[in-house]
Amino acid sequence: MQRRLYPGRDFRRAQNIDELREMARRRLPNFSFEYVEGGADDEVTLRRNRSVFEGITLQPRTLVDVGQRDLGCHFFERPSSMPCLIGPTGFNGLLTDRGDWHLAQAATRAGIPFVLSNASTVAIEEIAAIDGVRAWMQIYLYRTRQHVADLVARCKALELEAIVVTTDSAILGNREWDRRNYSRPLKLDLRNALDVAAHPGWVWDVLVPHGVPRFKNLGNLLKPGQDSVKGAASAIGQELDATLSWQDIAWLRDLWPGKLIVKGLMHPDDAPQALKYGVDGVVLSNHGGRQLDGAVSAMEVLPGIVRQLKGRVSVFLDGGFRRGTDILKARLLGADGVFLGRAGLYGLAAGKGPGASHAIEILRSEMDRSLGLLGCSSLEELTPDLIHDPVWRGLAEAIRR
Template sequence: MWPTSRTHYAGRRVERAVAIEDLRRAAHRRLPAFVAEYLEGGAEREVTLARNRDAFSQRTLAPRALVDVSAVNLSTTLFGQTLPLPLVVAPTGLNGLLTDQGDLRLAAAASQAGVPFAQSMVSMATIDAVAARLHTPHWMQLYVLRDRDFVLHLIDRALAAHCSALVLTVDGPVYGNREWDRRHYVRPAVLGWPSRIETLAHPRWLADIWRRGRGPRFVNVEAFTGTRMSAPQTAHWLRERMDASLNWNDLAWLRERWPRLLIVKGLLAADDVRRAIDAGVDGVVLSNHGGRQLDLVGSPLDLLPEVASFAKGRIALLMDGGIRRGSDIAQALALGADAVLVGRAALYGLAAAGEDGAARALAILADELARTMALLGRPSVNALDETIFACEAEPRPATTNGRRSVRVA
């Protein structure tokens, strides 16, 4: 008899989470609505947000039988360094709103898993503090502001902290129209009263966030401005100073000033990848910013085969967007990615249970990837290629994404 109802585990014992969705449900129970919306939401109708997930359902896998998979090897080489897992923790901002010292806890989980950690420019921990938590590669993400002195300041601090890579995000010349996020505010940086009152229903979250007697702040921005601002105020300050004139000449300028690995994140056109290669970058991340910038664009997964046909082996080819399963990682690698960046999946764990939750999220993805590879009959990452797919599935109608609630019981 099929059970009359199925429920995901959403409790505090993260070891009981068996899938990323369990951690997502637990995160939603703990977070106030405005924070959960920031974590989950996308731009406008959120079509791209849905496409990122749908892309992983379009292909049919074709397992090989009678292959020795007694020892599945998940390790890969990225930028000349061996990693135990083809995964990078993506740069994400405002993690201090998910849990106290969120960036440090997420970095510690990445270090425990042995994978690189990309720190966001709008993280809520200093570059030095994150570096102290890491025993794995430390990447620093950059948005370019009109004030180039800020860019040079951040570069100097990243070099001093021994960051091995700079990740330039290029898909944010203006802020995406995240309508559902905006509805929580009466004006920029000011929460409406319904959202304020709803927040009071989450005392455990409030006690955690304010345990140090102050809310989280963008300390790397404050180090440059010398001005103490609340997180919403600083976010507004940054939005007003984004450089919408950023162009290929600026990439050349940055290449001259950054002597280590340079990665460009946010490309969605093959011709742009070619130009990035010609500009001397070391890697690119195919990305639509998690569906949070321009709606109606395609999934990075679908662009991978075309880009891999000319970029594979010349630069590191990375992608992000919608990864929730180990089988998603396997598909990305088979289509040409050298590794994937994981954002929301790790943040669900972080929001649910701090460092332990983030570590559990990464462990779930690793376990699922190993199981997927074994069942496919591919005992190593290098054996993942387009032969894992059967004939292409018939195209499915585009998802019509009605509004979902960010609150999960």
């Protein structure tokens, strides 16, 4: 009998993230799924983000008592149930109605932080009102700095823990497959318009309740009536600032008294700058393969940057995480935690909030099982000798010297 993924719609039957991905693909119209799925140019970096994990092989111990296992860790001295969190992803209102709210609820149920995207269709005030939520806010340093200052003021009023400033999108990447869905900017071509009509479940979920989703955190950045996903896209593009520099991080640091995290760092020469400008954390990221095609994966630069920053700045990363073992490999190479992007979105698209929770629990189960199979009871027991490859093991050992 030929192998195949579960072909139905019951997200609870999904065995892994790839199966949730297939359910999401079937439920969403093509243009919406392509926005989540696609990368830049030839998608070399998009593929590299996944293939890098195959080269890091593990060498487990045996005859070790692993009857009690604990995935718990700390981010900024506060506990997290496992070494991952839901990272910022925009336009989630095109996956399901109030998508970001559902994702935040899922993260809260799982006991991990949630980072709301600047390009969210749910207001940060609604997220902060969720009982027990650990909410962080992503921002872009747009040309209109008063908007940025106003958003920071909102975050201060809500007493949020952290701001995550994304720095790798000052120039928008070349996402050809996404653009092919449109006959002109923001106008779906006939094929995609008919495809939307062929997904009535999505139409009733996303478009019927409140119309085209509207941005809720862009405020004075947009003209009246241009706050819809369709109307705001061109305005946001014009606000991207190619002059962005570390001096702008200094400006933001003066405004924001909480934890400040810089997302998009990839070069080891940038690591000392994070220390110089007083940031509390960095996220190593190539933006999910959606910006510079041909860039290395965050996993490849992780050990070198951790070696420079370990103990002084928290180091996170994202890009291609689909298995619990992927997350454990990042911990072995020195990461404090992993930002989840597409993995959570596949669950959200397949089954709203419960689907997102299922995606998180799949990864939790895989991490717990793999931790035990490695012969470890906690994340602290993950040591370089568990890596088989000499090069990767050497990098992991260098971090601990």
